[in-house]
Amino acid sequence: MATNKVYDSRAQGWSTRKKVVFIIGLFGLISVSLVGMIYWNGNVFEGVRSYVRGEGLWAKAQKDAVFYLTQYSYSHDEADYLAYLEALEIISGDSKARTALFQLPPDKQAAREGFLQGQNHPEDIDAMIHFFLKFHRISYMREAIDIWQSADKQIDALTRIGEQIRDEGIGSRRDSEKLAELRLRMRQLNDELHELENLFSLKLSEGARWVKLMAWQISLLILIIFVGIGLLVSRQIIKSIEKSEQQLALSESRFRSLKESNTIGIISWRLDGMIDEANDLFLNMLGFVQADIEKAAVNWRDITPTEFHTKDQQAIDELLMQGRCEPYEKVLIHKQGYWVPVYIGAALLSGNREQGIAYVMDLSERKKAEQQLKLAATVFDFSSEGIMITDSSVRIVSVNQTLCKMTGYDQKELLGKPPSILQSGYISTEQYQYMWDALNQDGHWQGDIVDRTKNGALLPMRISISQVKDGANQITHYVAILSDISERKAEEEHLRHIAHHDPLTGLPNRILFNDRIERAIKKAARNNTKLAVLFLDLDKFKPVNDLFGHKTGDRLLQSVAHRIARSVRETDTVTRLGGDEFAILLEDVTDLEMVDKILKHTVDVISETYLIDDRMIDIGVSAGMSIYPNDGTDIKTLLDRADKAMYENKKTATAANINR
Numbered sequence: 001m002a003t004n005k006v007y008d009s010r011a012q013g014w015s016t017r018k019k020v021v022f023i024i025g026l027f028g029l030i031s032v033s034l035v036g037m038i039y040w041n042g043n044v045f046e047g048v049r050s051y052v053r054g055e056g057l058w059a060k061a062q063k064d065a066v067f068y069l070t071q072y073s074y075s076h077d078e079a080d081y082l083a084y085l086e087a088l089e090i091i092s093g094d095s096k097a098r099t100a101l102f103q104l105p106p107d108k109q110a111a112r113e114g115f116l117q118g119q120n121h122p123e124d125i126d127a128m129i130h131f132f133l134k135f136h137r138i139s140y141m142r143e144a145i146d147i148w149q150s151a152d153k154q155i156d157a158l159t160r161i162g163e164q165i166r167d168e169g170i171g172s173r174r175d176s177e178k179l180a181e182l183r184l185r186m187r188q189l190n191d192e193l194h195e196l197e198n199l200f201s202l203k204l205s206e207g208a209r210w211v212k213l214m215a216w217q218i219s220l221l222i223l224i225i226f227v228g229i230g231l232l233v234s235r236q237i238i239k240s241i242e243k244s245e246q247q248l249a250l251s252e253s254r255f256r257s258l259k260e261s262n263t264i265g266i267i268s269w270r271l272d273g274m275i276d277e278a279n280d281l282f283l284n285m286l287g288f289v290q291a292d293i294e295k296a297a298v299n300w301r302d303i304t305p306t307e308f309h310t311k312d313q314q315a316i317d318e319l320l321m322q323g324r325c326e327p328y329e330k331v332l333i334h335k336q337g338y339w340v341p342v343y344i345g346a347a348l349l350s351g352n353r354e355q356g357i358a359y360v361m362d363l364s365e366r367k368k369a370e371q372q373l374k375l376a377a378t379v380f381d382f383s384s385e386g387i388m389i390t391d392s393s394v395r396i397v398s399v400n401q402t403l404c405k406m407t408g409y410d411q412k413e414l415l416g417k418p419p420s421i422l423q424s425g426y427i428s429t430e431q432y433q434y435m436w437d438a439l440n441q442d443g444h445w446q447g448d449i450v451d452r453t454k455n456g457a458l459l460p461m462r463i464s465i466s467q468v469k470d471g472a473n474q475i476t477h478y479v480a481i482l483s484d485i486s487e488r489k490a491e492e493e494h495l496r497h498i499a500h501h502d503p504l505t506g507l508p509n510r511i512l513f514n515d516r517i518e519r520a521i522k523k524a525a526r527n528n529t530k531l532a533v534l535f536l537d538l539d540k541f542k543p544v545n546d547l548f549g550h551k552t553g554d555r556l557l558q559s560v561a562h563r564i565a566r567s568v569r570e571t572d573t574v575t576r577l578g579g580d581e582f583a584i585l586l587e588d589v590t591d592l593e594m595v596d597k598i599l600k601h602t603v604d605v606i607s608e609t610y611l612i613d614d615r616m617i618d619i620g621v622s623a624g625m626s627i628y629p630n631d632g633t634d635i636k637t638l639l640d641r642a643d644k645a646m647y648e649n650k651k652t653a654t655a656a657n658i659n660r
Contacts, residue, residue, distance in 0.1 A: 059197045061090035066190045073165050093117025144203040151196045265360035273301030285362050287335030303333045323348050386482035392475045408454035424452035443467045502576045505561035513575035517635050530589040531628045535642035538580035539620035567602040622650035
């Protein structure tokens, strides 16, 4: 019999090992499958992202084409027309790429050249080609391509309008009514193209969602199949383990040495409640001594609260059926009257249905720890601040929902990743090194950083990081508390804006203007270049206030500011000095003719009729300028010279005359 038992045990052990190996292989297959799906999903969404970015470039080029063609219809400046043609060239690149991919076989090289012509990023092009070839037959992609082709027709119409405007521009006589009609048609085309652009993005988004849904459904189906197989095999393994545990429990009941162990409470018990023997750990757990056992003063039924009698009876029924019972939690009454939570398991002695052995574990400390864990979990889950916990190798092991809401990431997306997944690039390597130096030295660091959410938005945060160490003083975890300070930063930025900008026009005020002049003077002195300061004073502005009121006057000043800002380069600075006085800083001046041209254009633009509150208003402007270093080398001198030149013009000539 003994030999047979050993043989059966080995056979059972071998069977269990094979099943464990099978489960390990199964979960390895699951992991490989999921990684493959994730990789495929990544390629798909990279293609979608690339097309969305390409659509943005296409839309910008289209708007640039309309803008420069409109400018050309007014100014007939050859530079505007060349800019318009350059924008059309970008648009035509995407069309060439699509045509090349529709060929049989697809001409990938021509498609690449077309996408490059469309100013798509070189690293995005392979993903765009792959996405187009794989999904162009799907309904969403077909609809998006149809929209794309419809937009090409609109672009063709825009090209024809451009040719007509060009004919008018180079002709000796220009038909103003025809140009106005062509501009109206351009605006209509621009609106129609804008609708097509939105529709194209919508179809791409719908297609991406469909692909995502299908991918996750397939992944879920595969996962369910594999997990089902794994659970079936695991169930068989658990049954094998349970059988082995029963055999082990019966064998261990023959060894009384376990009773003398002080690592766990051990008792010899009877079904009538008597405890024949108990080790010191069990007695100390309940406040009894060996003399109480000898006097038969300890009865496990008497020291069990009534509430747990049902559980005990269920365990006894299991013992009588199987010879052992599943361990369970209950409560025993201490000699002083309070309850002691315990975890108890029991087995009958071999061939005896009245006596058995039981082990008893004191759960008092564990229950306290569970309460503390529940409290900590409540604080963790419901904290109004984001909480992140990493292991000692700085890999995220836990985050709360508040942090997920702040960053836009799901917990699954963050777990196992380094916190650098949130980095925005606004914090330098030196700043991070300083943070780690302080953290390693003091065990704690607190400061402000700028992270980035999942959708790319910047997220300013106040962060407090602390080390967690074990009994051996080794770092086991890092805990970070993160607070969203976006509103505070926005308020600070708003206050800075107010401090440096005119509240009526939004232009830089005198403080900011002086700062930029000072920096421009230093730059010009360093690079041996020139700069110009233009001083503008509106003529006939006071009568506007007197006749129509200050609200109309304010709206007029806003319109003037808008016109001036549009008349200069992006690198130039326009400011309102106060009242109806404006100034312009022109940097990197190459020649005085450029300054004269800009100033004349600005004066002409300001002098055009305004439509304010349904009133046609005409004003003039007096202007003067000074050049660094010809007229001065400091802020005060340059402003005074420009102001003086302006007043001389006001006295001696009309508002359009310019004198330096």
